[in-house]
Amino acid sequence: MTGTDAAPADVDDIELGTVLRALSDDHRRAVVVELAADDSDGERTCNSFDLPISKQTQTHHFRILREAGLIREINYGNRKGIRLRRADIDRRFPGLLDLLAAESGAPSPEAPR
Amino acid sequence: MTGTDAAPADVDDIELGTVLRALSDDHRRAVVVELAADDSDGERTCNSFDLPISKQTQTHHFRILREAGLIREINYGNRKGIRLRRADIDRRFPGLLDLLAAESGAPSPEAPR
DNA sequence: CTTGAGGTACGATACAAGTCGTACCTGAGG
DNA sequence: CCTCAGGTACGACTTGTATCGTACCTCAAG
Numbered sequence: 495m496t497g498t499d500a501a502p503a504d505v506d507d508i509e510l511g512t513v514l515r516a517l518s519d520d521h522r523r524a525v526v527v528e529l530a531a532d533d534s535d536g537e538r539t540c541n542s543f544d545l546p547i548s549k550q551t552q553t554h555h556f557r558i559l560r561e562a563g564l565i566r567e568i569n570y571g572n573r574k575g576i577r578l579r580r581a582d583i584d585r586r587f588p589g590l591l592d593l594l595a596a597e598s599g600a601p602s603p604e605a606p607r
Numbered sequence: 608m609t610g611t612d613a614a615p616a617d618v619d620d621i622e623l624g625t626v627l628r629a630l631s632d633d634h635r636r637a638v639v640v641e642l643a644a645d646d647s648d649g650e651r652t653c654n655s656f657d658l659p660i661s662k663q664t665q666t667h668h669f670r671i672l673r674e675a676g677l678i679r680e681i682n683y684g685n686r687k688g689i690r691l692r693r694a695d696i697d698r699r700f701p702g703l704l705d706l707l708a709a710e711s712g713a714p715s716p717e718a719p720r
Numbered sequence: 721c722t723t724g725a726g727g728t729a730c731g732a733t734a735c736a737a738g739t740c741g742t743a744c745c746t747g748a749g750g
Numbered sequence: 751c752c753t754c755a756g757g758t759a760c761g762a763c764t765t766g767t768a769t770c771g772t773a774c775c776t777c778a779a780g
Contacts, residue, residue, distance in 0.1 A: 510710050515631040519768080520624055541726080551769055553728060558767095572726055572777040587709075589702030596700075597623050632738080654756080664739055666758060671737095685747040685756055 501560045505582045508563035513587065516562035517594070521545055522555050526564055527598045529578035530591040537568065537575040614673045618695045621676035626700065629675035630707070634658055635668050639677055640711040642691035643704040650681065650688040 502508050517523045525543050529535075540552055547555075556576065559565045564583065568575035583591055615621050630636045638656050642648075653665055660668075669689065672678045677696065681688035696704055 510706075511631065511633055511636065514627050514636070518624065518628040518631045521768090523624065523627070539726090547768085548770055549727065550729090550771080554768075557728095569727095570777085572775085574727070587706055589706055593623075593700055593702055593706075634738090652756090660738085661740055662757065663741080663759090667738075682757095683747090685745085687757070 501566070502563040505586045508582065508586045510587070512562045513564060513590075516558050516564060519555065519558075521547060522559055523594065523597075525555070525559065525576075526578070526591075527594045529565065529576070530580070530595045531598050532578075535578060535580055537577050540574065540576060543576075614679070615676040618699045621695065621699045623700070625675045626677065626703075629671050629677060632668065632671075634660060635672055636707065636710075638668070638672065638689075639691070639704075640707045642678070642689070643693070643708045644711050645691075648691060648693055650690050653687065653689060656689075 517526060524545070528543060529538065532538075540556060545552055545555075556565070556567060560567050563586075564579060566577045566579055568577065580591065630639060637658070641656060642651065645651075653669060656665075658665055658668075669678070669680060673680050676699075677692060679690045679692055681690065693704065
């Protein structure tokens with residue numbers, strides 16, 4: 495495993511600075527926004543995000559997201575699953591995912607005038 | 608370059624990516640957190656934040672915050688005032704300031720620790 | 721077993737960003 | 751006028767980071 499998981503296990507170990515730094519990148523934010531927009535919270539594959547970057551860079555970004563505590567990566571050997579840590583994020587930073595979802599053109603609870 | 612030392616005038620011109628990038632820095636986030644914690648929204652001076660960095664660097668950070676649309680800088684010649692754009696932020700990213708305020712050890716409505 | 725696709729590890733590179741040094745501007749108070 | 755503190759402008763330095771190339775691993779299907 496080569497010391498893979500430096501991901502915060504506890505909700506309290508998720509730090510705002512790390513999260514914001516992770517979300518400041520457009521590609522990573524796009525991933526989280528997509529995940530946040532899916533209510534069913536199904537497991538996704540890396541390929542399903544259609545990022546215009548190489549595999550190695552994708553690995554890098556997903557690691558940042560995992561270490562920030564935003565996603566979980568389930569290792570299947572020659573495949574991996576991506577899952578949003580929605581419950582943890584909602585408890586640690588309530589409203590954050592709504593903020594991100596609002597950027598994707600998601601339905602807003604309030605009338606847009 | 609970037610030709611923009613201008614701050615976004617319209618609320619809609621405030622971009623999430625720029626805001627998150629601005630808030631990903633600890634010093635800048637500390638400033639916004641302090642501002643967000645003050646409900647009176649009084650004008651502050653740069654000195655009042657007690658940042659452990661040089662004046663030049665402070666100027667740099669305040670510019671980033673201003674260009675992101677998070678604060679306004681009022682120039683008095685040999686002094687300047689700092690003011691949080693609370694109304695704009697609340698309208699563009701509702702909940703964001705609450706998120707930040709929660710990190711400052713502010714009283715959270717439901718944080719039984 | 722061999723092959724191929726998905727993923728990772730390590731390294732190199734190029735650009736962005738935080739920091740400070742020096743020099744200069746501005747206004748208040750001697 | 752001169753001085754001084756707050757603030758800015760420009761540049762240099764250093765670190766961080768996003769990106770990719772090459773090599774390797776893992777599993778499933780031939």
